[in-house]
Amino acid sequence: MNWQRFFKREQADADLRQELESYLEITTSEYVARGMNPDAARAAARRKLGNRTLLREEIYYMNTIPILESLSTALRYWCRTLRREPVFTAAATLTLALGIGATTAIFSVVNGVLIKPLPYPAADQLLSVSHFAPGMGFETPVGMSPSMLFTYREEGRVFQSIGGWSPDAATVTDLAEPQRVRALLITFGTLQALNVPPLTGRWLSQEEDTEGSPEVVLLSYGYWQRQFGGDPNIVGRAITVDSRPRQIIGVMPPSFFRLMGQDPDLFIPLRLDRNRLHLGDLGFLGIARLKPGVSLAQANSDVARMLPIWLQSWPGPNARFGREVFEKARFSPALRPLKDDVVGDIGKSLWLVMGAVGLILLIACANVANLLLVRAESRQHERGVRMALGAGRAQIAQESLAESLLLGAAGGLFGLGLAYRGIRLLRLMNPRDLPRLQEISIDASVLLFALAASLLSCLLFGLLPALKFAGSHLGPALRLAGRSAGTSRDRHRAQNVLLAGQISLALVLLVMSGLMLRTFQETRKVRPGFTNPEQVQVFSLAIPGSQVAQPERVVQIWSEIIKDLAAIPGVSAAGLANSLPMDDTKNLNPILAENSSTEPGTNPPVRTFKFVSPGFLAATGTRTIAGRDLVWDDIYNHRSVVLVSENLARELWGSSTAAVGKRIREMGNEIRWREVVGVVENVHDDGIQKQPPPIVYWLFATANFNGAPLNVQRNVAFAVRSHAAGTEAFLKQVRQVVAAVSPTSPVVRPRTLQEIYGDSMAQTSFALVMLAIAGGMALVLGVIGVYGVIAYTVEQRRREVGIRMALGAPAAAVKRIFLLRGLLLACAGITLGLAAAASFLRLMSSLLFGVTWFDPATYGAAATALLAAAMAATYLPARRAASVDPMEILRGE
């Protein structure tokens, strides 16, 4: 066999035909010459040659590749049936495309977010450096203090490079107007660890990260494009950042630093002063690159070795906040792959969604298998004829499989198209809780997955009909002769099992999406600790120390702005705080309460610290439960007062009213007690689904705070309550007020509190939307499946029904037969599904809020909904059965 002949075989066949023809002629004329009459001679020549067609076929097959041949036969055959049965083909292809498309789309998300390495060279060597400190009251790992960085850099044996970073904001002033930009404070070692070369220029050197050398800055690609039009000669130019001129030394490539939702404009060296460092400042984030061949466990043990060295080498933050606090904190290493930090806890819900769409694919396969079975039955007669004419069983099975393969291929192709659309839609939706969104794409592994999914589906839905009918007996197929009389029970068994399985899977999915819906409902019911967030305009302002040195002056500017904001018509309250509710910033520190003692050898637990101005809580709508709110006189008269949240009051003093008048103080201050003048309601500051943290509200300007003469917040968020919040006109008024008082402070990130609240609600939204879609698809596919099988049964039993009715069966009784059958199948499927849900859905309990994984109401509702849908799908064909005209059937006999 060679390729040339393969393509020329039609011609070869024509050649052969001619050759045989000429043979016949020659032989005939020879026989005639021997004295036979021409007719007899020709007949004798034919006899001698034998079956010409068989001969031609034999030679033709010498030139073929059997698999290709049966494939192309199947392709032609399938194309013919496609035209003959467009509805079937469309239904099967579409169902498959939905299943494969959904799985492929979600797989591409799983691949982009969870499987692909981070976009850094040798990304598996990258670690985030954090620590457990149970003795300080932190439940989750804390970061790395600057002093740790120095210890690890000097004493470490496992790191190629290590650096620290911290998100920040900065003001750039030598442009047309002052601009507030996102900045990332980095130390030497951060860029080296990530090991991404700059587009132009160079990384930060160790000298430039040390006080005394000229000040430098690196730009992000986005900022370079926006602000400097991608100027190729940017390196060496100077810009003024936070009132200091800095030389630009490089530009980093686009999307280079997207860790933990950061997308900075500037990279500014942190310039830690080694001589003034202490053990504290744990909010710092560490990145390290391991030496090749070093394991995570080795890295953790090396850090464990260095922690005592670190404790010995550095002093406590101040005299009152000494080393003993850190010794009691029981530090231990919590290094983990950087990817885990980036991905966060989305993994669990992603795998859940992946499982859900996997079930969708299974349901789709069951549906298509059922469709194929139904159609294979209707082609029973045709198959019988073919077998009688000599077609082999293996060949029929092969063809049936090839047909499934083609169906799978078409479904896979359409599915891939759907997945592509789906991914684009997802990008548009831009779910906040989905990291690495830019890295989600259809790449080689996604294509491979789609191929595997298509092949697997082919096997799932194609094998059953192929086996079933290759093994079927020729006799009955022929005898039936197209008429389906008493269909045997056995032939429906496969269909019934498939249908029940399909219904049970659909139920599992419905329960899953039901549970997510309940979670969403419960989340909405939670009172977040503020009211009507859509009426609260928020924005940020900053006054760097390089701009206004004296803290008293900052207090004056802030209070002037607040008063002017409050004077805007329609504004009911205005105030500022160091951070907004639910905005993901955390300030955790311990406090001491008067007349209370902590257990020896332990530290007092940490509380969330908030620094607010009078009016802030009124603006956000956080209610005062006992005592009073803060007032401006507290600031002017330097009163030493604080507010606490209700849960903190309850914990320390038993009740809100008991708390008023009690005294607390921060750790670094042994002189002044602060009087609790009011108790305010709990705020879900860590997110709506988390327990509200105990909060201490300090005045934004507090004398003697932790020993500082006047502690004032320079980087603050304002909250202004007005019905006009969020409108452009209102924002304009706000800008005017700010510009009048502090013309060099740009208004940053104006939004409403509702947006922050919505982001917090969005924690569940990705999984919710995906599971809701999956549930809807499962319901639709399940209903189609029920409808198809019952409708088919009705069709098969038309004769029986006609005879029954001719013998006097009422229409209602006929209807009942089919309704009962549908009910039986649906109930079997639902029972199975309930059992499956009850045994597997425990897996999703971590995603639920306010509802348990075994919530009877949800299970009941899902079962009822599915049963109702299944019965509706049964009712239509059942009614058609009852409307059969017995005369017509009998006449057909």
Add this chain to the structure above:
Amino acid sequence: MPRRESPLQFEMLQGTLDMLILQTLALGPAHGQTIAHAIERRSEEVLQVEHGSLYPALHRLDNRGWIASFWGTSENNRKAKYYRLTAEGRKQLASQTSRWEQVVRAIGRILNPATEHNE
């Protein structure tokens, strides 16, 4: 259509048929009917050539490049497909003939002592 399975004895004959065809063509080009006739005549009608196997055999040899075909005119002025031996075919014929003779001798050696013993 699936190919028919050929029993073992046919297979042996098939290989032999190939050799006989090559041998016939060694004398000069011929068309199918002439080849069949020649084999039958020279074997004194002991070997009857099934035309059902002649044409596949010709095609197979053609495929292997041992023979080549061309359209010509038959003795009685009819268009016919002629086959001729290629250089490769000639080589094959030589090697197949010698192998055949080896086999015949070997079988003869096995059969002859037995008959001698019986005498």
